[in-house]
Amino acid sequence: MPRIQKFTFNPFQENTWVITEGNQAIVIDPGCWNTAEEQELESFLADNGLTPIRLVLTHAHLDHVFGCAWMHTRYGLLPEIHASDLSILRNAERQGRMYGVPCEPVPEPITFLEEGQMIRLGNTELKVLFVPGHSPGHTALWCAKGKFVISGDVLFQRSIGRTDLPGGNMDILLASIREELFPLGDDVVVHCGHGPDTTIGEEKRLNPFLR
Numbered sequence: 001m002p003r004i005q006k007f008t009f010n011p012f013q014e015n016t017w018v019i020t021e022g023n024q025a026i027v028i029d030p031g032c033w034n035t036a037e038e039q040e041l042e043s044f045l046a047d048n049g050l051t052p053i054r055l056v057l058t059h060a061h062l063d064h065v066f067g068c069a070w071m072h073t074r075y076g077l078l079p080e081i082h083a084s085d086l087s088i089l090r091n092a093e094r095q096g097r098m099y100g101v102p103c104e105p106v107p108e109p110i111t112f113l114e115e116g117q118m119i120r121l122g123n124t125e126l127k128v129l130f131v132p133g134h135s136p137g138h139t140a141l142w143c144a145k146g147k148f149v150i151s152g153d154v155l156f157q158r159s160i161g162r163t164d165l166p167g168g169n170m171d172i173l174l175a176s177i178r179e180e181l182f183p184l185g186d187d188v189v190v191h192c193g194h195g196p197d198t199t200i201g202e203e204k205r206l207n208p209f210l211r
Contacts, residue, residue, distance in 0.1 A: 002145075004191065009037045010101070014031035015192060021124050025050040052071070059082075070104075088166070129142050131154045131180050133175070147185070149190055151191065184200055
């Protein structure tokens with residue numbers, strides 16, 4: 001079974017996820033923003049004898065991509081993202097100036113995530129779900145074997161992603177949650193882009209945006 005490690009980074013308290021199996025790892029949404037946060041992630045990988053083999057982004061908002069330039073320099077990885085979020089990714093440095101939080105330019109992807117694609121790590125498979133609404137190209141990563149989904153900023157404990165940023169759309173976001181995430185099963189654990197974990201069943205029952 002895969003192992004999952006969470007790091008909470010940067011001024012936006014973003015959750016960075018590391019999925020590991022054997023001695024390999026996939027880093028999802030690297031939000032490490034300063035040297036201390038970079039060292040925390042690097043030490044975890046080194047102390048556990050892990051080699052990161054892929055860098056996957058659920059979406060391209062600033063708080064989820066701070067660490068991309070460092071990951072490229074340190075491990076030679078380029079981000080993988082849905083093509084519909086590429087324009088947002090290219091604006092990361094400018095986004096950082098707007099919010100007063102410096103962000104290095106993000107290296108250009110050379111491959112893009114596609115709906116239904118399988119990302120493999122040893123015997124683990126992560127299925128790419130297309131869940132736009134928070135951003136035009138937002139994806140989630142569904143592990144049927146582990147009964148978990150990495151939801152990015154689509155679904156939170158008792159909340160949902162904001163839709164007031166460029167490319168956001170409330171109706172599309174709600175449809176993404178109901179049509180792509182809810183059918184995964186009530187016992188599926190949701191590893192969110194901010195805040196604590198939840199489950200699909202809890203959010204069906206208790207999320208005020210989804211009743």
